[in-house]
Structure formats: C-alpha cells, structure tokens
Amino acid sequence: MINLKPITPDDYLRLKPFFNNQSHRLCIYGLPSLLSWRNTEYHPCAAIIDGVLMIAAEFNTQKDKRHLILPVSGDTLYPPERLHELAGLLGFSSYWFVTQDYIDTFGTDRISSRFLVADQPEYADYVYYKDDLANLTGRKYARKRNLISQFKREFLNADRVQIEPLKSGHLTECQAFMEEWCLENDCDMTGDSNLACEKQAVINTIMELDRYDSRGLLARIDGEISAFGIGARLTKEMGVLHFEKAFARYKGLYQFFDRLCAQTLFDGFTYINKESDMAVPNLKKAKDSYYPIMRIRSYSLTVLS
Numbered sequence: 186m187i188n189l190k191p192i193t194p195d196d197y198l199r200l201k202p203f204f205n206n207q208s209h210r211l212c213i214y215g216l217p218s219l220l221s222w223r224n225t226e227y228h229p230c231a232a233i234i235d236g237v238l239m240i241a242a243e244f245n246t247q248k249d250k251r252h253l254i255l256p257v258s259g260d261t262l263y264p265p266e267r268l269h270e271l272a273g274l275l276g277f278s279s280y281w282f283v284t285q286d287y288i289d290t291f292g293t294d295r296i297s298s299r300f301l302v303a304d305q306p307e308y309a310d311y312v313y314y315k316d317d318l319a320n321l322t323g324r325k326y327a328r329k330r331n332l333i334s335q336f337k338r339e340f341l342n343a344d345r346v347q348i349e350p351l352k353s354g355h356l357t358e359c360q361a362f363m364e365e366w367c368l369e370n371d372c373d374m375t376g377d378s379n380l381a382c383e384k385q386a387v388i389n390t391i392m393e394l395d396r397y398d399s400r401g402l403l404a405r406i407d408g409e410i411s412a413f414g415i416g417a418r419l420t421k422e423m424g425v426l427h428f429e430k431a432f433a434r435y436k437g438l439y440q441f442f443d444r445l446c447a448q449t450l451f452d453g454f455t456y457i458n459k460e461s462d463m464a465v466p467n468l469k470k471a472k473d474s475y476y477p478i479m480r481i482r483s484y485s486l487t488v489l490s
Contacts, residue, residue, distance in 0.1 A: 189241050194220050197396055203238040203258050204216045207420065209284050209286070210312070210481045212461070215419050215425050215427065217397045217398075219240060220389070222382065224382060224385045227242060227243070228245075229241070234256075238257040239271060240257065241254075251277065253275065253280045254280060254283075255280065255284070256271070262291075279487045281305065284483070285481060285482040300486035301489060305485055306482075308461045308483035309481060310458050310460055310480065310483070311459045311461070312478060313457050313478060317476070317478075319447040321333075326476075329440045332437035332441075333437055336438055346405065348402065348445065349403050349405070352395070353391055353395045355391065355403060355413075359388075360388060361410075362430070369434065387430075402446055404445070406438070411432045412429075412431035412438055413428070415429075416450035418454075423456040423457070426450070429443065459472060
C-alpha cells in the first residue's frame with residue numbers, strides 16, 4: 186500500500202505545477218481550496234505516483250467520508266481500470282467529485298464495470314460567462330442593475346464606499362465581519378456545520394493570500410468591511426469565486442460587489458465557477474438568479490469488489 190502524507194500551505198509551491206494545466210472543472214480542483222478547507226476533522230493528503238498527483242480526504246472520526254479525487258496532472262485522464270487499481274494501492278474505496286467530463290469521456294458502461302456510479306447533486310457547480318456577470322446586460326438582469334443603481338445613489342455617490350484588494354493583513358477584520366454576517370443571517374457556525382467549515386476555510390485562505398495565487402477584493406462602508414470575495418484560477422478558461430460575502434442590510438451591496446468581483450478578479454477568463462449550492466434552497470435561488478450557462482455535475486465512484 187502507498188502511503189499518503191498530509192499537505193499544508195507549506196506545500197503550495199511544490200504542488201502548484203500539477204495544477205498549472207489541470208482540466209477538471211469542479212471547484213474542488215483548485216489548489217488553494219484543497220489546502221484551505223482543512224480543519225480539526227478533515228485534512229487533505231497526497232502522494233505522487235508516476236508523475237501524477239493523487240489527493241485524498243481523510244477524516245478523524247467520519248471515516249465513511251474518506252475519499253480520493255481524480256488524479257491531477259495536466260490533461261491526463263486515467264481510465265477506470267487504472268482508477269480502480271490506484272484506489273486499492275492507496276487503501277480507499279471511493280472517489281468523490283468525479284466530473285461529468287470524465288463520465289462522458291469513458292462512458293457509464295465502462296466505468297460501471299469497476300465502480301458504482303452515483304450522482305452528487307449537492308456538489309454540482311454553477312458556471313457563468315464572465316462577461317454576463319461583469320456587464321449584467323439584457324432584460325433578465327434588469328432587477329440586478331436597478332439594485333446596483335440604488336446602492337450607488339445611497340452609498341457610492343455619497344463617498345461612503347472604499348474598495349481595496351484583500352490581503353492577509355485584513356484577517357482580524359474579516360473574522361469580525363464573518364461573526365456579524367452570521368448573526369445577520371441567523372446561521373450556525375459551531376461544530377462541523379457547513380458554515381462552520383466554510384468560516385475556517387475563509388480564515389485559512391486569507392492567512393495564506395500572500396502565498397497563494399488567489400486574488401481578493403473587499404468593500405468598506407463607512408470604514409467597516411461589509412463585503413469581500415476571493416477568486417482563483419481553476420482551468421485555462423475558468424476562474425472560481427471561492428468565497429463571496431456581503432451584508433444584506435445594505436440594499437444592492439451584494440449585486441454591486443458581485444459585479445465588481447467579476448470585473449476585477451477574473452481577467453483573462455471566459456467563465457466564472459461560483460461553486461455549488463450544497464442543497465441549500467436559498468443559495469440555489471441566488472445562484473439561479475444570475476442565469477448560469479451550465480452546471481458541472483459531480484459523481485462518486487465506489488469500488489466494486
């Protein structure tokens with residue numbers, strides 16, 4: 186059996202070359218994201234096999250969640266037979282976040298001879314044209330533009346808004362923002378809830394922003410951080426907006442800031458991946474309101490004995 190070793194932000198530069206030309210279009214395949222979602226329960230591990238990076242999710246107590254993801258190395262796609270063999274070598278029984286592209290390339294029949302294939306609808310990513318989000322042209326975005334106009338009249342034109350690049354030095358302020366944002370949204374950030382894990386991922390990412398190739402943006406209203414977003418490269422054509430938060434009490438702020446992120450953080454990209462809705466109804470509604478051009482479906486593959 187091949188041993189996987191834990192990976193941390195200190196491994197970023199060593200692992201980065203594997204991601205320079207990677208083609209998997211689900212947000213999990215962004216290196217900053219893989220490193221930043223670690224917490225007391227979950228930690229990523231990796232091994233390099235024949236020049237290809239294998240990454241696993243290990244869990245301290247929730248052993249049923251441990252899994253591999255697809256190998257990462259440029260445009261290389263291992264066939265199902267090799268994935269099956271690697272799972273055995275690494276001591277895992279499943280792959281998560283297997284892309285629709287992989288399923289289409291090898292076909293369900295071939296994959297099903299080695300694995301049980303299951304849809305993961307809660308992890309299907311929303312993808313948009315960057316220009317759609319940056320410009321908001323057309324009748325379907327009229328309400329977004331109206332909200333932005335209201336925000337500009339009340340806040341921007343009154344010189345109450347400051348826009349800055351997000352840096353690691355903003356960590357303490359962003360932590361305070363997250364606590365207040367959670368109170369505003371009546372959410373649970375304790376234990377192993379999705380929001381608690383996301384809060385830790387945000388903290389981990391901001392701590393390492395000066396090391397990662399991610400880009401961040403923040404908006405202050407009356408001097409207080411009231412919105413921030415972090416984007417990164419996913420593939421040659423697609424960037425991913427990993428985190429975006431804004432206070433709801435400022436009407437039009439989210440719409441204003443979302444457009445600003447699209448305009449500022451994704452130069453050179455055709456598409457923006459805004460991640461999944463995690464089966465949260467309000468989140469699904471918000472993502473649908475921006476009219477995604479596609480959903481990148483996610484699948485799990487469980488080894489057949």
